[in-house]
Amino acid sequence: MYKVILAIRYLVKRRITYFAVLAVALCVFIVVVVMTVMIGLVTGFTQKNHSFVGDCVVGTESLVGFPYYEDFADVLKQASFVEAVSPVIKSYVLVTPVGSEHNYGLEMMGIDSALHSMATGFGETLHHHKLDAAKAFAPAYDPNLTGFVVGIDRWLERDSNGRYDHSPSPTRAGLAVTCFPLTAKGALAKAGAGLANTKTFYFSDTSQSGLAKVDSSLIYLPFDEAQLLCMAGSVTRASAIHLKFKPNVRLQSGCEEVASLWRKFKQETAGQSQASLLENVTVQSWKDNRRAFIAPMEKEQTMLTVMFALVGLTTVFIIFVVFYMLISHKSKDIGILKSVGVSNANIMILFWGFALLVGLMGSAIGVLFGCSFLVYINDIEGWLFEHFRFQLWDRTIYAIDDIPNQVELRVVAVIVLSAIVACWVGALVPTWQATRLKPVETLQVSRL
């Protein structure tokens, strides 16, 4: 019982321990806040990428595309583990607003809006057609016109709070979309009066995927129109097929099944016209398909974790110094305790208990303040912006609505446990030294 009493009294009565508690609390506070925000950002970014491409992509990097996609889409539709399939045309187009001489280049995706909404989260990204994605390319002001859907940042500007100024219904606006159609061999095909196909599409909706690059440089066109614009030849081609698996289908096994089906399909199609284009087609999970975008962010998170490991090391050192000083000051107490029969093991337990209390107390304070700060982080940022024009992430640049502040219990538990272990490690050497102290050396002014 004396161990509990003394550990608590050392914690409460020794001012130096306040610094140790404060150091732990500060570290825990910083780690909880930054990890929560970072994990929130990475998770959100990852989910948005998943939503953008679906579960699996069968496709080619080549702008020529690959043939017999309809046949393979039929094969996939019959597979028990596949829920939805969406063929896609991918290319680059030159866009000229009607009545303007200025033009700009955009990435283009030709999709069947209904199918693509089933295979990916496309429908959810729409503003005017969220509830009826099948009609995404039918402008509300004239459904007979051929519409386009464009990345929101290409069409609307955001205010400093990150809000877009949507009009209640889409306003009439036309874009002349120009594309160079490619033959199956990758050559420019003769089209219309020259080498380029041009068609005017009318604004129907915006798409907000939450991915900055997508929202600023992508235009969606109806699949058939996109195919006519970009792909010439006797056999119709597509750039990719996006798939969604049925619930409870594991990503890896689903992709392996698709790859197996693709190999079989490729063998069956061998020898047919343009079958060589099938050789360039790969089957990728959404993670592999978006690896180039997700990996840097994950790397950033890893680097952040390493940096926090260094913060943890600093904490260990602070705890070590505090304990070293404390035990130096308390060497007389150790002698007294030994003189009344306290064992070395119990001296160790006493100071480890003390370290545990420092860790628990520091962690509790750090978590409390960290969680409180996270609850109000967006309000705090709003207030800072209102009064000092300071914004952590410029909403006109970054595609985030709010700073992520969803505290994960698992993460907090790991941080608290790490803090306690750091305290224990920091106290290890001084505590071990304490047990080695000889009572006669600490109790006597003169040894003789």
Added chain:
Amino acid sequence: MSSNDSMLKAEGVFKSYRMGATKVKVLKGVDLAVKRGEFVAVVGASGSGKSTLLHILGGLDKPDKGIVRFYGRDLNRFSAGELNRYRNKMVGFVFQFYHLLDELSVLENVYLPAMVSKSIVAWFGYRGPAKKHARQLLDQLSLSDRADHKPYQLSGGERQRVAIGRALMNEPKLLLADEPTGNLDSTTGNGILDALEKLNRAGQTIVMVTHDERIAERAGRIITLADGKIRS
């Protein structure tokens, strides 16, 4: 004197310390026997090894050579656990500089050895009687009104009486006092000696070391330590 007659017996105890490059021989074959109920004063000049002898008798230090027997059992052969129990239950220490724990109240300092002797669970059953006993000791030492004070709020004499209370808490067979009046004025010191005499009259065995022969005269037997050996 056979070991059966003696509570405590030191035979040919040697002890030396290294001070830098020099090895200082402090005890050079000390023989000593203390009977149950005795009040023995060990007198010697400063640096004669009195405190070292006391620490060896109390199991706080080990001799380089020689044997210390407590009721016939060799302290050198005690395991670490047995030595801890010996210091906790058989011996009570009173130091010149009191050595109380500032984080504990006077009452807690007194019942500290009782707490040490029990596990947390056992302590909850024993706490009541232990506190009662500690309060009785404080009452006997005229410190009842100081029970909830902290050691630093007490005078030197009061602190030493608290130290005596702590030493007696587990009713040890042997009380070892190291210059118990060395840090006190003569009036307060006399009070402490009165308390020790009273305890001895009640049957407590006491070994006290002091450099002051007048103080030693309060004991039943005086042993002089000089040049690392017992002279008388």
